[in-house]
Amino acid sequence: MPSQRFDQAKPFLTLGIALVAWLLIPTAVKRFARASFFELQAPMETTASFIRDLQDFWSLKTRSKNELIEAGRDLARLNAAYESRLQQDAVLRNELERLGRVLKLPIPPGYRAEPARVVLREFSSWWQQLVIRKGRNYGITAGAPVIYAGGIVGRVKEVYAYTATVELVSNPGVRIAAVIEGDTRPISYQGGINPSYGAAVGAVEYVPTDIFVAPATPRRLVTSGLGGVFPPNLTIGYVTRLEPSTDGLFKSGEVSLDSALSALSEVTVLVPDPLLPVR
Amino acid sequence: MKSRVLILLAASILLATLLGQLNHYLATWQIHVWCGGLFVAFAALRLGYRTGAIAAFLAGLLLDANTPVIFGTQGFLFLAAHAVIYTIRARAPRDETIVGVVVALLANLGLFLVMSFICINPVVEASQAWLRGFIDLLISQIVLALIAPWFFAMQQRLLELIGTNLRDFSRHSL
Numbered sequence: 001m002p003s004q005r006f007d008q009a010k011p012f013l014t015l016g017i018a019l020v021a022w023l024l025i026p027t028a029v030k031r032f033a034r035a036s037f038f039e040l041q042a043p044m045e046t047t048a049s050f051i052r053d054l055q056d057f058w059s060l061k062t063r064s065k066n067e068l069i070e071a072g073r074d075l076a077r078l079n080a081a082y083e084s085r086l087q088q089d090a091v092l093r094n095e096l097e098r099l100g101r102v103l104k105l106p107i108p109p110g111y112r113a114e115p116a117r118v119v120l121r122e123f124s125s126w127w128q129q130l131v132i133r134k135g136r137n138y139g140i141t142a143g144a145p146v147i148y149a150g151g152i153v154g155r156v157k158e159v160y161a162y163t164a165t166v167e168l169v170s171n172p173g174v175r176i177a178a179v180i181e182g183d184t185r186p187i188s189y190q191g192g193i194n195p196s197y198g199a200a201v202g203a204v205e206y207v208p209t210d211i212f213v214a215p216a217t218p219r220r221l222v223t224s225g226l227g228g229v230f231p232p233n234l235t236i237g238y239v240t241r242l243e244p245s246t247d248g249l250f251k252s253g254e255v256s257l258d259s260a261l262s263a264l265s266e267v268t269v270l271v272p273d274p275l276l277p278v279r
Numbered sequence: 280m281k282s283r284v285l286i287l288l289a290a291s292i293l294l295a296t297l298l299g300q301l302n303h304y305l306a307t308w309q310i311h312v313w314c315g316g317l318f319v320a321f322a323a324l325r326l327g328y329r330t331g332a333i334a335a336f337l338a339g340l341l342l343d344a345n346t347p348v349i350f351g352t353q354g355f356l357f358l359a360a361h362a363v364i365y366t367i368r369a370r371a372p373r374d375e376t377i378v379g380v381v382v383a384l385l386a387n388l389g390l391f392l393v394m395s396f397i398c399i400n401p402v403v404e405a406s407q408a409w410l411r412g413f414i415d416l417l418i419s420q421i422v423l424a425l426i427a428p429w430f431f432a433m434q435q436r437l438l439e440l441i442g443t444n445l446r447d448f449s450r451h452s453l
Contacts, residue, residue, distance in 0.1 A: 011328060011362035018336070018358060022351055030350050037344035044296045121303050124311030125411040126398035127347050157347065167347065172400035172408075193407040196309045196414045263307045 035160065042163050046133060049119040111145075111231065111270035114138055118265050119163060123194060128168040129157070132267060135164045143229060145270045150258040151235030152176075152223065153267050166267070169236060170200035170257055177227050178204070178236055180211055181220040189221060189236055189255060199259035204239060207251040213239050221255055231270065283326065286437045287334035288341075291318050294430060295341055301422070311415045314423045315342070315394070316387025319357050321434045323364035324373040324382060325445050335361040348398060356393055360386045374445075380427040387423055391416050 100107065116138075120131040134140055136159055146153040146166045154168040167174060171191045178189040187207045194200040204221065213219045218238035225232030235258075242253035294317065302311055318338040322331030339354030346353070364382055371378050391412075399408045435445065 008366055011332070011365050014328075014332065015355075015358055015362050019355060022355070033340065034344050034350045037341050041292060041295060041299075041341065041345065044292070045299060048296070048300055120299055121306035122299075122311065122346075123302075123306040123309045124313065125408055125415055126311075126394065129347060131345075165345075165347075173347075193411055194309050195407070195411060198309065200309070262309055 038158075038160055038163075042160060045119050045131060046163065049117060049133060053117065108225075108231075109228075109272050112139075112273040114140065114269040114271050116140075116164075116267055116269055118267060121262065121264070123168075123170075123200075123262050125194070127173075128171045128191070128194060128200070130154070130166040130168065130264065130267070132164050132166055132269070133162070134269065135160045135162045137162045139271055140164045140269055141271060144272065145230045145234075146267050147234060147270060148260070148264055148267050150260055151237070152230065153261065153264065155229060156269060164269075168200075168261065170194055170202060170261060176230060176236065177224045178221050179224045180207070180239065181222050183208075183211065186224045186226055192254070194262075200257040200261055202237060202255040202257055203252065204242075204255055205245070205250065205252045207239075207242055207253060209244070209249075209251055211242065211251065213242050213253070215240050218256065282441050283330045283438060283443055284333050284337070286441060287322055287326075287330070287434065288337050290430070290434050290437060291334070291338035291341055294318065295338075295345070299345070305418075310418055312419045312422045313391060313394070313415065314383075314387060314419055314426070315339075315353065315357065315390040316360070316383040316385070317423055317427055317430055318342075319360045319364065319386055319390075320379055320383035320427070321431050323361045324368050324379055325435075328365055331365065332358055332361050352397060353394070356390055360390055376428050376431055379431050380424060383423060383427050384420055387420060388416070391419065 099105075114134060116132040116134040118130050119133050122129050130146075130153070132140075132146075140156055140159050142156055142159050144156045146155060152169050154166045154171065154174065156164050157167040158165045169176070169191060172193070174191040176189045177186050179186055185208050188205045190203050190205070192200075192202045211219070218240045221236045221239050223230040223232055223234045223236060237255040237257040240254055240256045242251045244250075245252045294314070298312055298314060305312060319331075319335045322334045326334075335357040336354045339357035340351065342353045343350050364386060371382070373379070373382075395409070395412045399405065399412065438445065
């Protein structure tokens with residue numbers, strides 16, 4: 001009977017021994033093992049994303065020439081508008097640089113924009129992340145901000161040989177120094193709960209009490225530029241609800257994030273580059 | 280044993296890739312499928328302890344590598360689930376597919392709840408987080424019940440291809 005009991009306990013004994021052995025393994029070995037396991041799966045995920053791109057290509061090939069001509073015309077109009085904006089932007093940048101030189105202000109780092117396709121999207125109640133199809137092979141660095149047309153996507157968490165993982169702005173662990181558009185006082189943004197079948201939401205804290213919002217008149221929440229990770233004035237989301245916090249000194253509330261965040265297929269990584277001018 | 284572990288690891292990589300692709304498309308609706316129980320059930324029910332334990336641990340590490348959890352978390356959870364299933368497997372007709380599916384569902388339920396306790400941020404509103412978690416769990420269980428028979432059959436066929444006779448494995452093969 002005792003031997004049978006020992007036999008039954010053997011799997012759990014083995015589990016305990018394995019756990020102790022695992023705790024004794026150096027961190028460097030674990031890090032190497034993690035990267036190896038990730039790289040083992042990366043080719044399959046990347047191949048799947050290439051196949052998706054090919055599917056998109058062939059579905060676009062079915063479009064008629066008239067549709068393509070119309071799309072080209074619309075694109076030409078957009079390009080003309082952007083050209084005009086670029087010229088205005090260059091004038092403003094020159095003015096900014098001139099004022100910076102006059103006032104002897106420190107020059108913030110510039111960024112190299114690196115567009116990347118999304119390989120995988122994961123939106124669970126535990127974590128929200130993307131895997132993108134560029135990594136060390138394109139000089140992507142951990143911590144680099146990631147943006148899209150609608151504002152902030154998140155920041156690069158881990159970089160591998162030719163892929164990288166991006167922690168999304170909706171992730172509960174993400175905190176960003178932000179400001180309400182038109183106000184200079186910094187507030188704290190944190191990712192929140194992402195309900196199923198709906199847009200992601202976040203939370204703001206330490207909002208000054210003289211700021212008011214209503215669901216009908218939301219206020220744009222943008223990055224403050226403090227902390228040095230995200231450039232200033234990038235859209236995080238829209239503050240839709242504010243209520244006094246428990247201490248009564250500030251307000252806290254809810255931020256509605258763009259629903260496109262969970263359907264992204266291409267993002268841009270801003271790789272810090274001190275040699276490039278500020279954008 | 281090595282070839283059996285490699286076969287099970289290859290099957291786990293395939294399953295992880297397919298679930299990753301499914302989650303990629305489901306992300307649009309903010310839904311996530313997690314089928315941890317499926318990585319453990321077959322090996323724990325049908326194979327020897329050492330082979331199953333190594334395969335379950337490696338499958339856990341495979342998932343850990345892709346997720347923002349401490350490396351080894353899912354590895355040890357799978358190993359613990361494997362130990363539990365292995366200990367009680369003699370009490371059930373473990374060769375039956377339906378038993379495998381039920382065991383996988385129960386293992387997935389337990390593992391999902393433990394993962395939720397580990398991963399849900401206590402700072403955010405817990406009730407909302409758990410509500411979202413239960414929706415994910417419900418969908419995960421449905422997906423698991425649908426794909427488990429295929430995955431078990433595939434693992435069995437792959438093991439048979441390398442000459443493994445599953446009837447040789449008994450409770451005392453530790």
